[in-house]
Amino acid sequence: MSGPRHRVRDRGSLLVVTLWVVTVLSIFAIAVARYLSIELRLSQQRVWREQAIALARGGVYLALQQLVTDGTEGSATYEPYDWLRDDWAAWSDSKDTGVEVVHLPPPATAAPGTESLIEIRITDEERKRDLRAATLQELQQLFQSPELAQAVLSYQDADSDGDAEVPLADPLYYPKNAPLAALEELWDIPGMNAQVYARAQETTFAVPSTTATPTVNINTAGAEVLMAVGLPTLAAGIIHFREAGHYFKSLSPSVETEAPGVPPPFPVDDPEFLNAKDKLSVSSHTFAVEVTSRLGAAAVRHHIQAILRRSTEGITIVSWREG
Numbered sequence: 237m238s239g240p241r242h243r244v245r246d247r248g249s250l251l252v253v254t255l256w257v258v259t260v261l262s263i264f265a266i267a268v269a270r271y272l273s274i275e276l277r278l279s280q281q282r283v284w285r286e287q288a289i290a291l292a293r294g295g296v297y298l299a300l301q302q303l304v305t306d307g308t309e310g311s312a313t314y315e316p317y318d319w320l321r322d323d324w325a326a327w328s329d330s331k332d333t334g335v336e337v338v339h340l341p342p343p344a345t346a347a348p349g350t351e352s353l354i355e356i357r358i359t360d361e362e363r364k365r366d367l368r369a370a371t372l373q374e375l376q377q378l379f380q381s382p383e384l385a386q387a388v389l390s391y392q393d394a395d396s397d398g399d400a401e402v403p404l405a406d407p408l409y410y411p412k413n414a415p416l417a418a419l420e421e422l423w424d425i426p427g428m429n430a431q432v433y434a435r436a437q438e439t440t441f442a443v444p445s446t447t448a449t450p451t452v453n454i455n456t457a458g459a460e461v462l463m464a465v466g467l468p469t470l471a472a473g474i475i476h477f478r479e480a481g482h483y484f485k486s487l488s489p490s491v492e493t494e495a496p497g498v499p500p501p502f503p504v505d506d507p508e509f510l511n512a513k514d515k516l517s518v519s520s521h522t523f524a525v526e527v528t529s530r531l532g533a534a535a536v537r538h539h540i541q542a543i544l545r546r547s548t549e550g551i552t553i554v555s556w557r558e559g
Contacts, residue, residue: 281536287352288529288538292558295338295354295527296542299324300551302358303523303544317518319455319483324358324523355528361441361543362520363457365464366450367392368415369515370440377464378439381432387425392416416442418555439464443522443543443554451517455483466512470502477501484518521546522554 306315306323319325340352365374367388375385394413412421419442422428439461452465454474462471477500484500486492491504502509525542543554 284531284536285538288531288536289558291340291352291354291529291531292527292538292540295356295529296525296540298336298338298354299356299358299523299525299527300544303546304551317455317483317485318360318453318520320478321481321483325360325456352529352531355530357526359524359526360453360456360520361443361522361524362451362453362517363461364439364441365452365461367419367440367442368445369450374464375440378460379432379435384425384427384432387427388422391425415445417444418442441522441524443545446545448521451515453518453520454487454516455518456520465515467508470506470508473501487513487516487518 302324306318315322336356338354338356340354365378370378370388372385372389375388376382379385379388391411392413392415393411412424416422419436419440421442422433422436439458452461454462455478457465459471459475462474467474482498482501483494484492485494491500493500523544523546525540525544527540527542529538530536538558540556540558542556545552545554
């Protein structure tokens, strides 16, 4: 009589064990599936990230190529001048914004609105005053802060009051005793504030030193910079001249505009111009390039800021930041 009841209990126990095994395996399968799903998404995210990086870097090299070929028209020589309607400054579809947008079509299987793109901006740094060459008077006018203007010069000058050996006081800090290599170094100077730094960004720049004498491009500089380097009464006329579509092809040995029939906006013997002439040029060599790539399908972005220096020998990458 007990045999059948034992067999029933055994079958019941086996069923319970089986259900537990199935439950554990199901939980394990769900965990594995979840893990694999996360890994797949992470792998896809890494792929998108690498694609965004590659696109942004490609955008920098597109800008580099634009600067190399600017004005050459197939020849081996550059135009000896740069202005704000030049090829590098106004690409085919960016004359109003200054930003070149390269659209990349999405894959055939992608949903609408998932187009990827690259935004590229080239800015002439020599429209501003190089901090290596700026005088105290120029910095006072550009920064609107006599104290910080003097502090910037003292920070860079190794020969002022023994700066090379002793720290400056109140508060105590060591000056660099060398030219600034990046504008962000201004934050190392005690007393620097956001307002003055914003003005510095708009009117000055700093890059690793070169043997070239820093000048300001009369074809691209703003009125504030032109006034600071010695053209307080001529700056407005120069800006109006440029806004009318004119530019300078040469300042030395003679002043030349883009065409013989276009007179310059000031007398060539004007004392103000003659005094500032050595600080001016008609061409630029240092350019800031900003590139942002965007992958619409993944909402992934990558940004690069680079400083390029152009010469007749080609392009040199001076600095490179990305993230």
